[in-house]
Amino acid sequence: MKILFAASEIYPLIKTGGLADVSGALPVALRNKGHEIKLIMPAYQGILEKVAPIKQTINLGNPFGVGDLLLLETHIPENGTPIWLLQCQALYERNGGPYLDQDGIDFQDNHIRFAALSWATARLALHGHLINWQADILHLNDWQTGFAAAYLESWKVKHIPVVTTVHNLRYNGSFDMDQFADMQLSPELLSLHGMEFYGRFSGLKSGLVFADAITTVSPTYAKEILTSEYGDGLDGTLRAHQDKLVGILNGVDYDQWSPEKDALIPLNYGLDTLHQKNHNKLALLEENALSEDIQQPVFGVISRLTEQKGLDLVLEAMPELIEKGARLVVLGSGDKHLEAGYLALQERYPAQVSVRIGYFEDYSHRIQAGIDALIIPSRFEPCGLTQLYALKYGTLPVVRQTGGLADTVFEDGDRANGFVFKEANSNDLSAALLRCMTCFYDTQSWQAKQINAMQYDYSWEAVTGQWVDLYQSLLNR
Structure with missing residues (x-):
C-alpha cells in the first residue's frame, strides 16, 4: 500500500x-x-x-x-x-x-x-x-x-x-x-x-x-x-x-530504547546481565550528587509537569518515602507552580532529590537505566510511552490505572510488571509507592517483576x- x-x-x-x-x-x-x-x-x-x-x-x-x-x-x-x-x-x-x-x-x-x-x-x-x-x-x-x-x-x-x-x-x-x-x-x-x-x-x-x-x-x-x-x-x-x-x-522503537544497545547509557545490560543495571544507578546518583546507597530505591519522573500527568500528587506523596531513604530524580517542565514545587522539594532534600527543568533526550535514557521505578500517576493517559521504555530497562512503573497505562502495566499474577493504583489522589499513590518500596527490599520478588517487564514485546x-x-x-x- x-x-x-x-x-x-x-x-x-x-x-x-x-x-x-x-x-x-x-x-x-x-x-x-x-x-x-x-x-x-x-x-x-x-x-x-x-x-x-x-x-x-x-x-x-x-x-x-x-x-x-x-x-x-x-x-x-x-x-x-x-x-x-x-x-x-x-x-x-x-x-x-x-x-x-x-x-x-x-x-x-x-x-x-x-x-x-x-x-x-x-x-x-x-x-x-x-x-x-x-x-x-x-x-x-x-x-x-x-x-x-x-x-x-x-x-x-x-x-x-x-x-x-x-x-x-x-x-x-x-x-x-x-x-x-x-x-x-x-x-x-x-x-x-x-x-x-x-x-x-x-x-x-x-x-x-x-x-x-x-x-x-x-x-x-x-x-x-x-x-x-x-x-x-x-x-x-x-x-x-x-x-x-x-x-x-x-x-516502541527498540533500536532507540533498549538497554542492550543504548549508546546513551553508561553500561549496557540485558536479561542475562541485569545486575549491571546497578552500575547505571550508581552513575546516575553520582551525576546528581545524591546519596549513593544502592540498597535504597531511586524513583524517577520523566514528564511534562502538569496536573493531567498527576505530578501534583507526587509532591504530596513523595516526602514520606524520602524520609525512609528513597531518592527522586525528576526531568520535565510545564506548569510554573509545579516546577517551583519540585525545585522546593530538591532544596528541602538536596542529598535525595534532583530536579532538572526542561527535556534532554540523552539524560532521559540515563534516568531510565539508572532508576528503580518510574512514577506515572496520570489523571488520564492516551497511551504513554515512558512506561513502555521503562519496562524494557527493567525499571518498574508505578502508574494510575487509566488509558494505555492500564493496558500495559499490571501488579498481580503471572504478568506482574509494576505497581498500579486506581484513584487520582495522593493517598492511593502513596500506598502504591510504599508497596513498590516494600517489594524493592524483597530481592527475589523485585527481580521476578523486572524479568517479566523486560520480556514484554511492545515493539x-x-x-x-x-x-x-x-x-x-x-x-x-
Missing part, C-alpha cells in the same frame, strides 16, 4: 512529545513490511539542516495570502523515509517551538499555519500527479492535520480513505469563529455535526467527523473517550462515530499488522 502520513512533528527532526515518536517510528515499521510511505510536515526553522539535500521543489501557490507554499522533497537521513517538507517562511521559520513562541504562548496564526499544512496534505492526497505518486491511504495525526479531512469534504470529490489518529483528545485545536474566514473552507462545514465546537471550530473535530476511520493510541483510551469524564467535550461526537473508532497501542513490529489490517479494510470497502 501507498500511505501519505501527515504530522506536525516527526522524530528525529523535531519533538515535543509522543506524537513525534509515533510519527517517526510507525512509518519506518510499515516500510519494513514492504509498504510505501511518504511523510509531510512543515519546514520549521532549522529543519532543512537535519534532512538530506532537497531533490525537487513544487510550488503550490499562495492560497492563504501569506506567501507561496513550497513542497520540498527529501528524506530523513537516519532511516531513509521519504518526506515532503512544506516551506513557507512567513508561517514556519520562527523562533520558539512548532506551536508556541519563545514565551510559551500559542502563535496567534496557528489556525492558518496548520490550515496550510492540512490544505497541502489534502492536495497531495487528491492529486498524486503533483508528486508522481498517488497514495492509497491518507493518515492524519491530531488537530494540526485534521483540517485536511475538512478540505477533502469541502471540495466534494471522491478521494482516498482517511484515517485520523488521536494522540491526546484534550488538544482539540479550536479557534474563534471570526478566524474561520481565513481558512478557505466552506461555511457549510460549520454545523453541529461538522466542524463546529461549542461556538468555535475545531481541527480535531474536523478530523474525527470527516475521516473514514478514527484510531486512538490504546484500547482502553478508545473506550474512555466515549465518556463525559474523558471525552473533553468530544464524547458525543465520538459516540456518534463509534463504529469507526478503534484503539491500537503505540509501539512496532508487534503492532504494525493491526495498522495494515485497518488500512486494508478501508481499501476493501
Whole structure:
C-alpha cells in the first residue's frame, strides 16, 4: 500500500512529545513490511539542516495570502523515509517551538499555519500527479492535520480513505469563529455535526467527523473517550462515530530504547546481565550528587509537569518515602507552580532529590537505566510511552490505572510488571509507592517483576499488522 502520513512533528527532526515518536517510528515499521510511505510536515526553522539535500521543489501557490507554499522533497537521513517538507517562511521559520513562541504562548496564526499544512496534505492526497505518486491511504495525526479531512469534504470529490489518529483528545485545536474566514473552507462545514465546537471550530473535530476511520493510541483510551469524564467535550461526537473508532497501542522503537544497545547509557545490560543495571544507578546518583546507597530505591519522573500527568500528587506523596531513604530524580517542565514545587522539594532534600527543568533526550535514557521505578500517576493517559521504555530497562512503573497505562502495566499474577493504583489522589499513590518500596527490599520478588517487564514485546513490529489490517479494510470497502 501507498500511505501519505501527515504530522506536525516527526522524530528525529523535531519533538515535543509522543506524537513525534509515533510519527517517526510507525512509518519506518510499515516500510519494513514492504509498504510505501511518504511523510509531510512543515519546514520549521532549522529543519532543512537535519534532512538530506532537497531533490525537487513544487510550488503550490499562495492560497492563504501569506506567501507561496513550497513542497520540498527529501528524506530523513537516519532511516531513509521519504518526506515532503512544506516551506513557507512567513508561517514556519520562527523562533520558539512548532506551536508556541519563545514565551510559551500559542502563535496567534496557528489556525492558518496548520490550515496550510492540512490544505497541502489534502492536495497531495487528491492529486498524486503533483508528486508522481498517488497514495492509497491518507493518515492524519491530531488537530494540526485534521483540517485536511475538512478540505477533502469541502471540495466534494471522491478521494482516498482517511484515517485520523488521536494522540491526546484534550488538544482539540479550536479557534474563534471570526478566524474561520481565513481558512478557505466552506461555511457549510460549520454545523453541529461538522466542524463546529461549542461556538468555535475545531481541527480535531474536523478530523474525527470527516475521516473514514478514527484510531486512538490504546484500547482502553478508545473506550474512555466515549465518556463525559474523558471525552473533553468530544464524547458525543465520538459516540456518534463509534463504529469507526478503534484503539491500537503505540509501539516502541527498540533500536532507540533498549538497554542492550543504548549508546546513551553508561553500561549496557540485558536479561542475562541485569545486575549491571546497578552500575547505571550508581552513575546516575553520582551525576546528581545524591546519596549513593544502592540498597535504597531511586524513583524517577520523566514528564511534562502538569496536573493531567498527576505530578501534583507526587509532591504530596513523595516526602514520606524520602524520609525512609528513597531518592527522586525528576526531568520535565510545564506548569510554573509545579516546577517551583519540585525545585522546593530538591532544596528541602538536596542529598535525595534532583530536579532538572526542561527535556534532554540523552539524560532521559540515563534516568531510565539508572532508576528503580518510574512514577506515572496520570489523571488520564492516551497511551504513554515512558512506561513502555521503562519496562524494557527493567525499571518498574508505578502508574494510575487509566488509558494505555492500564493496558500495559499490571501488579498481580503471572504478568506482574509494576505497581498500579486506581484513584487520582495522593493517598492511593502513596500506598502504591510504599508497596513498590516494600517489594524493592524483597530481592527475589523485585527481580521476578523486572524479568517479566523486560520480556514484554511492545515493539512496532508487534503492532504494525493491526495498522495494515485497518488500512486494508478501508481499501476493501
